Amino acid sequence: MDVSQKSVLAGLVRQQRFTDAAQAAELFLQDDTADCRLRYCAAIAWLWRKEYRKAFAHFFLLLQQARAAQGREQPAEAAFNAQAALQCGQLAELLYGVDVPSRPYIFEQATALALELGAQTGDRLVMRQAERLRQRLMISRDGSRIAIMPDSPYVLQIEPTNCCNLQCRMCPRTHMSRKRGFISVAMLDDIFGHWRSRSVSLRLAHLEFSDISFTQRRAGEIKLFFLGEPLLHPKFHQLVLRAKQEGCISGIQTNGLLLERPAVRRKLLTAAPAAIGLSIDGFDADSYAVLRAGSAWSRMHAGLRSLHAERESMGLREQVKLYISTIIPAARPEYAQAVQRFLAPLREFVDEIRLIPLKCHYNPEFFDEQGSLKTYTYGHPEAGEFATEPLCREPFEKMNVLWDGTVAPCCCDIDGRMSIGTVAGGIDTLWQSRALARLQRALIDFSVEEYPLCQACLRMREERMPALQC
């Protein structure tokens, strides 16, 4: 980066014109695509704009270029690249939940490079920080798969109640044998008191403009639903408010029937969770009635319409997103088209319709050598050198809390049979437990013989999702 380019970028950054700064850096890069400093400026400017894909595409290329230049670069460049790689690793670890494809792979590459360049330049601080980050990596025994193991779960799925007003045909509740009940609001104190990930921030210095620093935050995510209808909880709004007080992003998912009650809608919108999802399944009113036994399409429809109108009149369109989540038997276009036709009358009342395959299979996206995004089918030979993921990511990111405080590592575990303790043991302490580490190890090593639930779950994915197999 020459002096005039640096001065242009500095001016734009100081005026907080981040899109202009990113575009200017990209323009300058056309003359020197190997300039890591320009690439870093572009990455950070896109990061400030919350354009995470673009930011990490630049970081990814920066890592490749720094790696290619390693050993031939000037000491100052090596020192810069070491710090840029470290920041890339820190950000990849922090930014869970944002749109960053192949986050674990970027994390692994960034921290490895930071460690090597730190050693090369004698920067002990970079080395120490990179080493600390690398302790969060779990690598399969054959070295082909990696996962980031955060020091605290990113997401908690908390069950307000396991009681329900419907008897849906596909619901596993029919197999549930545990007692029914409602979580107490006080139990959230136990949960939040020992959960570091409820709010995490990272302050970084801009490596090119020494007077500028920036803070990136990650809010813990709370899913206030599991095996029951959350709106049956008499204090569901207090659960939402409590999560928000802690700076968490909270969402609920409901079957929608209780939305016909004005008091329920008022409490819900006053608490204002970040997302309200409605579970609506079927291909027409008849199949809806069969699948969602006990519901009534017209009542649910009227409730959603009122909720939407009230959200608009309360000016909450940005704060509270409404979506429909609908299951399709397999990820095939004909299923998608059928449910979209069925849900068309509701489309204007929600921000999004999410199609959920009966079980998902993960097809990772990744940048190709030009920095463009490409989908690599899970286990496909084209994935080549790229690291793949564990069999299932659930226990690497999330924990489940049942209404009575039982903590389990998986939301398929309807009776808490894989329980690793109760919230009294502390969320973060349980997260570090040997039982959880064993399950994670089994999933990353593709060796789940000791876990019948995982075996059944994974077998079901393969049987039901042929369209998603490579």
Ligand code: SF4
């Ligand atoms: S509404 Fe949800 S929890 Fe209740 S029966 Fe249906 S699927 Fe199960």
Ligand code: SF4
């Ligand atoms: S049962 Fe096992 S494989 Fe299935 S979601 Fe749970 S942890 Fe993952």
